[in-house]
Amino acid sequence: AQSVTQLGSHVSVSEGALVLLRCNYSSSVPPYLFWYVQYPNQGLQLLLKYTTGATLVKGINGFEAEFKKSETSFHLTKPSAHMSDAAEYFCAVSVGIQGAQKLVFGQGTRLTINP
Amino acid sequence: GAVVSQHPSRVICKSGTSVKIECRSLDFQATTMFWYRQFPKQSLMLMATSNEGSKATYEQGVEKDKFLINHASLTLSTLTVTSAHPEDSSFYICSAWDQTGASTDTQYFGPGTRLTVL
Numbered sequence: 001a002q003s004v005t006q007l008g009s010h011v012s013v014s015e016g017a018l019v020l021l022r023c024n025y026s027s028s029v030p031p032y033l034f035w036y037v038q039y040p041n042q043g044l045q046l047l048l049k050y051t052t053g054a055t056l057v058k059g060i061n062g063f064e065a066e067f068k069k070s071e072t073s074f075h076l077t078k079p080s081a082h083m084s085d086a087a088e089y090f091c092a093v094s095v096g097i098q099g100a101q102k103l104v105f106g107q108g109t110r111l112t113i114n115p
Numbered sequence: 116g117a118v119v120s121q122h123p124s125r126v127i128c129k130s131g132t133s134v135k136i137e138c139r140s141l142d143f144q145a146t147t148m149f150w151y152r153q154f155p156k157q158s159l160m161l162m163a164t165s166n167e168g169s170k171a172t173y174e175q176g177v178e179k180d181k182f183l184i185n186h187a188s189l190t191l192s193t194l195t196v197t198s199a200h201p202e203d204s205s206f207y208i209c210s211a212w213d214q215t216g217a218s219t220d221t222q223y224f225g226p227g228t229r230l231t232v233l
Contacts, residue, residue: 005194036224043121043208043224044159090158102149103222105158 001002001029002093006106014114019078021109023065024090027073033074033096034103035065043091050074061085086113117143117213121225128199129233136194136228138209144189145211149222150182153206165192199232206230 007022025031031052036044048059055067061084065076074091089109094101128134138148146167151159151214155231161183164172171184181203192211196203206229210222 034221041206041227041229043119043197043226044226046221049221101212101222102161102164103159104161104223108158 002031002095002104004091004104004106006089006091006109008109009107010110010112012112012114013081015083016080019076019081019085021076021089021091021111023074023076023106024072025091025093026049027072027093031067032090032101033061033067034094035063035074035076036090036092038090038108039087047076047089069087076088081111081112081113083115086111117221117223119209119211119223121207121209121224121228123190123228125229125231127231127233128146130200131198133195133197134191134199136207136209136230138192138194138211138225140190140223141212143169143211143213145213146189146191147191148186148209148211150184150192150194153208153211153227155206159208162194167192171177190218196230199230201232204212204230 004025005024005105034049035047037047038044047063050057057078058064063078091106092103120139122137150162150164152162153159161174162177165184165186167186173179186192208227208229210224
């Protein structure tokens with residue numbers, strides 16, 4: 001069965017510093033991996049995704065993530081944090097065939113940006 | 116891009132009443148939609164998969180008679196919380212697949228509905 005583990009329920013960085021949010025997955029088949037962001041009292045917005053091909057994927061708002069099969073990881077990074085990045089971030093892996101896939105979410109990481 | 120809406124965004128009801136939440140795909144058709152539940156400071160828990168024209172598939176532990184799902188058209192799925200109780204208070208989020216668009220492997224999420232049962 002697929003699963004996702006996000007290391008660190010809460011990450012705090014200074015404005016302008018590197019953001020690193022960790023995600024490890026478990027999957028018996030080649031995974032589709034996703035990062036979503038959630039602002040308070042809102043739904044989820046897709047940041048980026050990995051399906052096939054290039055292992056370094058770039059997303060919106062300057063975020064990127066690298067799929068490392070050997071490490072079963074899909075960590076999210078951003079070179080320079082901005083105050084507007086403060087939110088909850090969820091890593092997810094898809095389960096099932098394309099077009100009818102369930103998503104299994106990690107526990108979430110709350111990112112706080114210090115001025 | 117693909118947009119999913121939910122209505123209402125917030126609802127407060129008395130214990131014992133039923134509440135209906137709508138999920139609409141605004142600019143695409145979705146034969147499959149998903150309903151999630153999120154408790155404060157927790158992750159999303161999949162409740163059920165909503166299939167257009169057929170019965171929903173519920174996850175283990177989710178009461179299908181309490182959480183009624185209807186997917187009557189390719190753009191609308193509804194979740195009805197029947198005989199709601201305070202423990203049903205939660206944030207309910209739907210998502211939908213854009214199965215004919217450029218990103219057929221991506222779920223698009225609605226903004227969520229905050230349900231409070233008094």
